[in-house]
Amino acid sequence: MENELISFRSDMLKFAWLQLRDEASAEDAVQDALAAAVSGKKQFNNRAQLKTWVFAILKNKIVDVIRERARYPNAGTxxxxxxxxxxxxxxxxxxxxxxxxxxxxxxxxxxxxxxxxxxxxxxxxxxxxxxxxxxxxxxxxxxxxxxxxxxxxxxxxxxxxxxxxxxxxxxxxxxxxxxxxxxxxxxxxx
CATH class of the missing domain: 1.10.10.10 (Winged helix-like DNA-binding domain superfamily/Winged helix DNA-binding domain)
Incomplete structure (x- = not known):
């Protein structure tokens, strides 16, 4: 499973960067999503494709980043x-x-x-x-x-x-x- 997850990394980074427009934040969101997928692999029960499941986790991580940014706005927001x-x-x-x-x-x-x-x-x-x-x-x-x-x-x-x-x-x-x-x-x- 871990090897399959790593194969999605490039697409995940591209998706996260499009959402966040910040390389470091995108990288962090992808790493958090991959770590959550590995630690929660017992919860994955093949009701969806693995890639769909991992991207759902990534979407939630991106939402967390957006919410965090909204809590601490700066002049660039x-x-x-x-x-x-x-x-x-x-x-x-x-x-x-x-x-x-x-x-x-x-x-x-x-x-x-x-x-x-x-x-x-x-x-x-x-x-x-x-x-x-x-x-x-x-x-x-x-x-x-x-x-x-x-x-x-x-x-x-x-x-x-x-x-x-x-x-x-x-x-x-x-x-x-x-x-x-x-x-x-x-x-x-x-």
Whole structure:
């Protein structure tokens, strides 16, 4: 079991870094998750795949780190949102897409989920988000936090949380639309 756990380490580090954006914190979370998995291996009863179980432990460790950071905020924890006017030129005065900015159809996006290349591009797009904007998005969409929990942990209003989530989704949509769903750019160096 220990050898299998070690084989997940690289993916775990990448996942933890995306959540925490700090190499030392990511390393600590992965080490804590691996140690918890080894010490709790009797509790693993094959109801899930080993990797799924270990990543669930890692998610909990990441949540612990995020909660710890929220208890002791510093100047760097303010939400560094995408600017208010970042997408202004994409829409007309009525809030409709400009003709030249309208997103292209994505066809069947579910078929992309099985592509490792898609997930690499998604990770690149996620990494390009401002750090705390990405954190709010990942807390909601990857770690399963409810909006009220995010607001409590990051000391932000629900309205601000929804604005940050909207901007994160818009940025990801534009990045994925350009780098993945637009076949002409799929092989462009990122």
């Amino acid at each position: 303010a939400i560094d949102e995408i600017p208010d006017d970042a997408y202004e030129d994409l829409f007309d005065g009525n809030g409709h897409w400009q003709d030249d900015a309208r997103p292209t159809t994505w066809g069947n996006p579910e078929s992309s989920y099985s592509s490792q290349q898609f997930w690499k591009i998604f990770e690149i797009c996620l990494t390009r988000l401002p750090e705390n904007t990405a954190r709010v998005f990942m807390m909601r969409e990857m770690l399963g936090f409810e909006t009220a929990e995010i607001c409590k942990e990051l000391v932000m209003s629900p309205t601000n949380c929804w604005v940050v989530l909207h901007r994160a989704r818009m940025a990801l949509r534009l990045c994925l639309g350009d780098r993945w769903f637009n076949a002409e750019n799929r092989d462009v160096e990122l």
